[in-house]
Amino acid sequence: MNTIEVNNISKTFGSQIALDQVSFEVKPGEIFGLLGPNGAGKTTCIRIVLDIFKPDNGSVKIFGNGMSEGKKDQIGYLPEERGLYQDINLEECLNYLALLKGLSSSESHKRINEYLVRFNLDEHKKKKVKELSKGMQQKAQLITTLVHDPKLVIIDEPFSALDPVNTQMVKDILREQRDLGKTIVMCTHQMHQVEELCDRLVLINQGKSVLYGALIEVQKTYAGHAIHIRTEDQIPNYLPGMKEIKRLENHHLYQVDLDPEVFPQEFLKSLVAANINIDQFEIASPTLDEIFIQVVTESGMKYE
Amino acid sequence: MKKTLIVLKNELLTTIKRKSFILTLLLLPLIGLIFTIVVGNRDQTSGITSLISKLTTTEEENLLIGLMDETKNITEIPDKHKDQIKLYTTQKSAKFDLDSGIIKAFYFIPEDYVQKGKIVVYRPDFNPLSAGNDNYLIETLINSALLSENPEIMNLVNTVPEFKTELLTPEPQRDPEHQLTFFLPYIVTLLFYIVILGSSSMMLNSITNEKSNRVIEILLTSITPMQLLSGKIVALGLVGLLQTIVWSGTGLFILRLSGRSFALPIEFQLPTSILVWGIIFFILGFILYASLMAGVGALVSNIKEASQATTILVIPMVIPLVLLAPVIENSNGTLAVILSLFPFTSPVSMMTRLSAGSVPIWQIMLAIILLLFSAYWIVRSVSGFFRAQYLLSGKEFKIKYFIDAMLGRI
Structure with a gap:
């Protein structure tokens, strides 16, 4: 059973076509790259997979069938636009979001404290979120993504606005999650960042899927x-x-x-x-950036 | 359901733990309390209250009024008015004192006053309230002087007749001549206005806050928009009820306190039925306005746009306040009936009417039914567009956009 099955989904906003007949599958335990330049439709695609948006056409299966309340609790999502309640203290904020993911109050306290210690945020847990540095907020956001021990982790632009130290930290965490048997979907335009991590990928441009398959195969094809x-x-x-x-x-x-x-x-x-x-x-194997440019140029599409 | 309860609990706790909320909750009754103590004890000269009453009286009030009578009817000022009025024999000296600020006004009674009835008043500037008091004082003085030989008639002229009203309505009523009967509708209306507007604005704030903090996207991956909306509505409704209870509780306490300082009967109270109607109208009014605010919250992209949008929603709530005086004066007149039946004004206006006098039961029931239908329609329309697509979009807010959304045209 595939973790995610996306079949021919399309979505338009007004006159703008955000997604046009996109299909892909994500297999259990792999790191999957959902790649493409800014504005390609990646975030819309993720939101449809997460059942935040409904597709105009096509269907999505998560863990074998449609989305349900219980399945939402098995997914950890880090949106591109990171968000936490700014005016309450860090611990309360993380606890509330963890409770909404189905954890019991005692379990959520226990796990959050473990993560806070691990991410060196323990001494800041009584501070208001807005008093924390950007890096700390990023780490806090990662806690909300992982605290309920999700089977599927979806991360939109995992490395945006991260310094090299934090970028490495996120990469390490992603590898660790994969070793724990989690399925990971990474959605990014920074293709060079995911080359070393991805098992398979789909490349989207202007709402259309332009390349799909295992990273090694793709590189071989275009080498x-x-x-x-x-x-x-x-x-x-x-x-x-x-x-x-x-x-x-x-x-x-x-x-x-x-x-x-x-x-x-x-x-x-x-x-x-x-x-x-x-x-x-x-x-000499080509980089994903080079492959992307080649594919897009060959297909006569524009890219930003 | 479980997640709706988590939202409810979180919303409730974060709202009542907020400093600004606690401050408003306590500050308003405190102001009422200070006001009552000061107004109730203005004549007493002890401690803090006399200090505050000194601050609330202007210096002008303590000045004398100058008077010169060419008709020679008033030859001396009675003892009880000596600290208020000073008699002059020449206009020059009086005007000099007025210029130097020794007296606040100068009343000149010309020789032909008895024929023409005209008095000239000189004042540095015009203050209608204090002028009215001064005029009344001089009037009393002239009357006493003119009628000095007929003390009985003078007594009658200077005494305000006492009206005793016999009411025909069955419900136990407050004393219609009571000072508080006059203030009560104002107090109840304002309380209702503040509580409904306050708690429904909290709704808007809460949603706009989640949008601008960008938490909304994370929330939407855990709960549905309807769970979010219903959890918030119930929580903020409870917050509103808490405010009402605290405020009316201290209100009752203040009434008792003022009962002592105004020498009013302690058993003074509102008819019990008004409390029941109050709760019903609060709940319906809150649902109506809170869902409207939630609708605006779903469509606006930031706090600034939200406050612009609220201004428009607040207009129907302000109308009952603007028209408060005519409604209280004629609480069963056409205007009062229309305002208390129209669903957007009825929660506030009906409470004004109920606290001002008795209202036919069919009108109360009709108002409730109309309010119920409107609230249902609004909740339904808002839940129609309280969806991720709008919650996550950054589109600029326009009233037309909101109306279209309410009518299900987007």
Whole structure:
């Protein structure tokens, strides 16, 4: 049973088409990337999955069928527009939101205190939320997302406005949640941030799904027949199997396009035979950003 | 249901724990209390009350009135008025004293007063209230002087006739001549206005607050908009009731206290039926206005827009206040009946009428039925657009947009 099944959902607001026939599946225990530039329709898509909005067409299944009150308690959601009650103290705020997720009063107190200690917020729990720094509020928001031990975690723009330390913290938490068997959906336009985390992804542009599948497959599909080499030696202008060579940076890094019939291993042998000292040798796989630009340009769409 | 209760409990606790709420809850009765003590003890000269009464009286009030009588009827000022009136023999000296601020006004009775009945008054500026009092004082003085040879007639002229009213309505009534009978409708109306407007505004604040804090999106992933709306309505209704109880409780206490200082009977009280009607009209009025405010809350994008939108909603509530005097004066007149039947004004106006006099039972029932239908319609319309799409949109608020939403056209 898939955790989420989205079948051909469409949504319009007035004359604006926010989503057009989008479909994807999220499998249990994976980190799924819902990617696309700003305004592509990602947040609308998430809101439909969460049953906040109703789709005009199409259907969504969560844990096998439609949304129910009980299922809402099994989902942790971190919206793009982070929000907490500003005028009450942190502990009260977190407790109220946890109670609404179905936790008992004693259980919610216990778990919130554990999280507050873990996130170094313990000494601030009696402060009003508005007195906390932005980073602290981000952490508090993460507590409301995770405190009820949800089976499915949906995070919209997980790294927006985070400094490198907090970005790393969020990545660690996401990995930890995956190791606990949770399903995670990450929704972001910062594609380079999710490359190292995502198992599978769907790419949305202007409300349409333009790319969908496992990250490795997608990268393979769009990978050119090229390798990256880092060396301090001079690479000769001609080697067997080499079609073209270009220097990438000023750090002795080169990209070599190979003849279609030549395998990278064969080319490595040629390099060794030519007595070149190699510091780094890897298959050049395109970044998600590059893939996105390629897909969008090929399909003749616009992107921001 | 369980989550509605969580919303209810949270809303109730956060509202009554708020400093501004506690302050309003306690401050209003306190002002009433101080007012009663000061007004009740203005003549006494002891401690804090005399200090406050000194602050509430202007200096002008303590000045004398100058008087010159060319008809020679008033030759001397009676002892009881000596600290109020000073007699002059020349206009020059009187005007000099007026200019130097020794006297506050100068009354000049010309020789031909008995024929023409005209008196000239010189004043540095005009204050209608104190002028009225001064005129009355001089009038009494002239009457006594003119009728000095007929003390019996003078007595009758200077005594206000005593009216004793016999009421034909069955319900035990307050003494119609009572000072408080006059004030009571004002007090009840204001109390009702403040409580209904106050608690329904809290509704608007609460929703706009959740929108601007952006908590609303998190709430909507845990509860439905209807759970949120119903939890809030009940909670803030209870807050309103709490306010009513505290305020009317201290109100009764103040009445008793003022009963002592005004020498009024202690058993003074409102007819019990008014309390029952009061609760019914409060609940219906609150539901009507709170759901309207919730509707506005769903559509506005920030507090600033919310306050602009409220102004329009408040107008029907202000009408009964503006027209308070004519309604109290003629509590069964056409205007009073219309205002107390029209659902947007009836919660306040009906309470004015009920506290001013008796109201035919069919009118009360009709007002309740009309209010019930309107409240039902409003709750239904508002719940129609109290949805995520509007709660999460940042669209600019326009009255037309609100009306369209109420009529189900969006």
